[in-house]
Amino acid sequence: MSTAVLRAGLIGLGSMGRNHARVLAGLEGVELVGVVDPMGDKNGWAQGAPVLSAVDELIALGIDYAVVACPTALHEEVGLQLADADVCALIEKPLADTVEGARRLVEAFESRGLVAGVGHIERCNPALRSLRSRLEAGELGDVFQVVTRRQGPFPHRIADVGVVKDLATHDIDLTGWVTGRTYASIAAHTVSKSGRPHEDMVSAVGQLSDGTMVNHLVNWLSPLKERFTSVTGERGCYIADTLTADLTFHSNAAVTTEWEALRAFRGVSEGDMIRYAIPKREPLLVEHELFRDAVRGEAADICTLRQGLRTVEVAAAVLESSVSGSTVRLSDGRQVGQELAS
Numbered sequence: 001m002s003t004a005v006l007r008a009g010l011i012g013l014g015s016m017g018r019n020h021a022r023v024l025a026g027l028e029g030v031e032l033v034g035v036v037d038p039m040g041d042k043n044g045w046a047q048g049a050p051v052l053s054a055v056d057e058l059i060a061l062g063i064d065y066a067v068v069a070c071p072t073a074l075h076e077e078v079g080l081q082l083a084d085a086d087v088c089a090l091i092e093k094p095l096a097d098t099v100e101g102a103r104r105l106v107e108a109f110e111s112r113g114l115v116a117g118v119g120h121i122e123r124c125n126p127a128l129r130s131l132r133s134r135l136e137a138g139e140l141g142d143v144f145q146v147v148t149r150r151q152g153p154f155p156h157r158i159a160d161v162g163v164v165k166d167l168a169t170h171d172i173d174l175t176g177w178v179t180g181r182t183y184a185s186i187a188a189h190t191v192s193k194s195g196r197p198h199e200d201m202v203s204a205v206g207q208l209s210d211g212t213m214v215n216h217l218v219n220w221l222s223p224l225k226e227r228f229t230s231v232t233g234e235r236g237c238y239i240a241d242t243l244t245a246d247l248t249f250h251s252n253a254a255v256t257t258e259w260e261a262l263r264a265f266r267g268v269s270e271g272d273m274i275r276y277a278i279p280k281r282e283p284l285l286v287e288h289e290l291f292r293d294a295v296r297g298e299a300a301d302i303c304t305l306r307q308g309l310r311t312v313e314v315a316a317a318v319l320e321s322s323v324s325g326s327t328v329r330l331s332d333g334r335q336v337g338q339e340l341a342s
């Protein structure tokens with residue numbers, strides 16, 4: 001374990017990179033020594049760090065780790081370059097745009113014993129962190145279903161991947177992370193309504209390894225912005241809003257009803273509703289603190305590249321199902337390429 005100041009670099013100074021630059025520049029125990037972007041720093045987002053045009057110039061400055069926030073299609077190439085130079089990396093989500101690319105990244109960092117993580121930032125959202133702790137503590141009892149909705153307008157900057165790889169990977173990762181389960185199967189429909197080569201709307205239904213049902217509705221075609229996760233189980237239903245970082249619990253009624261018409265109904269009925277008061281720290285700062293601690297050699301709950309690979313595999317299964325029209329089965333978190341009859 002080391003507490004020396006870590007030398008960090010940033011690759012990609014776009015809409016996400018600017019936030020990484022801001023957080024890295026203020027992060028205790030870390031110095032932002034350089035930023036790479038072939039487009040330079042037109043907007044003054046580099047926080048005073050030198051702006052370079054290529055990754056090898058950053059490596060030549062001598063860095064302990066780099067944050068990779070260039071377009072998804074470049075994650076593999078840039079990540080492999082960092083691993084080759086024995087540099088640790090926090091790579092933005094999704095880990096890569098293909099399953100093969102994600103596997104090569106896992107192999108490159110693991111074989112050299114380098115610390116590497118994926119920026120699945122929803123894991124650092126206060127609402128989902130609280131939800132996960134409550135599920136782990138068994139507060140909901142058996143989990144029946146996870147539903148996510150992630151809707152909004154199209155972000156004009158994303159051109160290299162569709163909404164499944166860009167946005168639904170948040171939902172796939174958070175579902176596995178909050179429940180501690182892997183995906184067993186998935187079926188999906190996609191549409192492309194806006195004239196771009198990739199899909200911009202997806203509806204997916206699947207099952208986790210313990211039988212929990214999952215549903216994801218994700219699109220870039222809504223004039224409203226929504227980031228919704230619900231987990232329904234034996235004792236009620238949690239709802240996490242990751243835009244406001246609020247977590248609410250709708251409990252099943254514990255009181256016995258005297259109304260005959262309701263007594264005949266054998267399902268659940270409405271009980272109390274509680275919105276938890278949870279500390280709301282900036283998710284990106286939490287992500288960076290965890291990664292810094294991991295690079296220092298401390299135990300830190302980061303999203304590993306192997307977990308990032310699983311998410312890319314499930315996203316690939318979503319796309320495969322949308323083409324084949326069949327349910328795709330996954331085994332132990334890995335796609336087995338076997339289809340169930342639809």
Ligand SMILES: NC(=O)c1ccc[n+]([C@@H]2O[C@H](COP(=O)([O-])OP(=O)(O)OC[C@H]3O[C@@H](n4cnc5c(N)ncnc54)[C@H](O)[C@@H]3O)[C@@H](O)[C@H]2O)c1
Binds near residue numbers: 012015069093119
């Ligand atoms: N975690 C999140 O919530 C979140 C949110 C947005 C984006 N992202 C991810 O961050 C990545 C970047 O997305 P964005 O929205 O910032 O895109 P963006 O287009 O706004 O920015 C990408 C930047 O990378 C630069 N770039 C291009 N080629 C480069 C290279 N070879 N080396 C260095 N920089 C290069 C571009 O000039 C641009 O400034 C994507 O992988 C995306 O999925 C994550």
